[in-house]
Amino acid sequence: MNTKMQRNGFLVVLGATLILLVGLSSSGSSFWQGIFINLGMYIILVVALNLSNGFTGVFSLGHIGFMALGAYISAILTLPLDKKASYLPDLPGWLAPVHLDMMIGPFPLGFLLATLIAGVLVTLIAVVVGLVLMRLSGHFVAVATLGFLVIVRVVLINADEFTRGSHTFSNVTAYTDLWWVYAWVFIALIAVWRLKFSSYGRAMFAQRDDGIAAQSVGIVIMRPRLLAFAVSAFFTAVAGALWAHYLTSFSPKAFYFDLTFRVITMLVVGGMGSVTGSVVGPAVITAIAEALRRLEDVTLLYGVSQIVLAVLFIVIIVFRPGGLMGEREINFAGLWQRLRFRASVAQEGSAAEP
């Protein structure tokens, strides 16, 4: 009964989201689509980061490095060949003729492949990096992952036969639209949700809260940490690929401290350890930031919105240190019950009237 209500509640949320997406994509307003595309990409980034920073307590500051790698890998794989010849003339021979532009009808299969290749390659990198870094905890892992971010940036700038160095990488094909982003949002949310309530997820939380107690019941700390780090790197790389094919031009400096802290802010505001929070955090911040930005355009007080936003973060952290959601999740069953209750009240009301 309970699981059925949960499923119904979930279907209601899914249906509402689908209606919203259909409405947006048929509205023809690329501005509002843009807002929701940005939001979707932030949701993927935040939920992925939550897996590592929230679930396992390994506070990573280096995830944007995975995002950068995902963006570059996917962009290189899908760059049209004539652009490749003029922008990246020094590509190694095996990579130069690669152009993933296969289409199945209107569906860009090549883009999907490029995204998946980017995700898998970055996951492999994350496993190698994680084998070393996941042995650290607390401040040490934060500093070490920050080191990873710096290394990625230096490599991207100096590997100019692949990345054009600090030159802006432009003319990336614009594949990313609402549907691509929200399909990946859906996959990421489901995957992380399932992980949270699986034994792997319990192991992640257990070793975070008390490492010694977790070890005494047979949890090898390395395993859940590495799993979380790898899965989270995969989705972060996917978000990077989506980002690349949405903005269509970017340079290494786009993937640095600014973006790192923006994503971490969304994570903290939403709630570390909550999948729902990973949606609420980006949504709340995107909504407030956009409203303030419009207020700025009217009042001509440019820059005020950043100050207001910063004060707001401080207020949230002071009054809700666990973020808006803490570790709690949306209660689908409760949602369904409430909807049914409302529907029945409305029915009774309309029945009683005549």
Add this chain to the structure above:
Amino acid sequence: MKARSLLVLVLVVILVLSSVTFISAQDEPIKIGLGFDLTGAESSLDLPASNGAMLAVEEINAAGGVLGRQIEPVLRDSRYEMDITAQIARQFVEEDGVAAVVGFTDSDSVLASGPIIQEAGVPFITAGATSPLLPEQVGDLFFMACFGDNVQAAAAAEYAFNTYGDTAYLLWDEGVEYTTLLAEYFRARFVELGGTIVLEDNYADDATDFSTQITKIRALAEQPDFYFISAMPYNVGPVVLQMRQAGLEGPIIGGDGYDTPDIVSVAGEAANNVFFTTHALMDSEIGTDGIKAFIASYNEAYGHDPENAFAALGYDAVKLLADAIERAGSTDAAAIQEALLATADFPGITGSITFSEGSHIPQKGVTIIEIVDEQFTLAQEVVPEVVPPANLDADM
């Protein structure tokens, strides 16, 4: 009878209303999107540029507008964040329905917004993004009000080669396209002239300490004739100051990233013997009549002199657009594009603007400025003899 008079009344009302809307469509202001980084890292260039652009709009409106219509500026802050930059481009073309966009002084912002504006079929003039690769990257509705980096780098190379000699030290910010391109164009022209670069080095975009680079310079057996340092506005002050503190007194030469009040406020007296290429010198005594008038009206509007040449570029970009709309006779994109391409000897504050042979980058002279006792002074106005090709890679 009653019904008939009612009908007549309704018809009259409809007629009046429609004529009113007809008239207002004719008199409706022409919307122009102004996209600038008002609060981010590029704001020391973009704020003056947006002030200049707004000043141009006010002047045009005071003089009766364009095609008898007023210009309505829609100013938006891009914050030097690329996703915001893309979003304001969408706002311009969708919500605001602008006839054209003017803005930005850096190539990244143009690349984030340009393709969206191009796809919407709206003309776009950048005030000060100087990468000569941009027209090819953005599209055929995109124009520049400034010269390309290959032109200013060639001017700097020729000036330095003729004035100081044939050995140079080359340093650039490796994190930014503008500084990297400028260094590449400089190297290409300087070596072509027969110069030798004795040492090349670079630094990270967020660097504040340049001691590693400076130690390497001091280790040179013999100091070069001059130092070419390709830097962003926020790095210019510290790098110059630290060079001087380390006892390196030779001439330092750079590009229009130096054209910021920050260089003097940070480096102070240490900025003596620094030369840089830019679009115009904002000097009310030795400038042209146009510059004098511009400085006076800028002063009146904002209470101080223009901070740098980007103020004049913002002003020129809007005036250039208004001139094209006037000549096009409409706000139709294709007509504006055609009129822009036909622009010849447009008298800009930053020099005369001509788009010849289908180029979207104007041919303009380069101003070389020397900093003397914390003042910008004119060193030379030059037109380089040979300009390296925009796409160096393709040429090799």
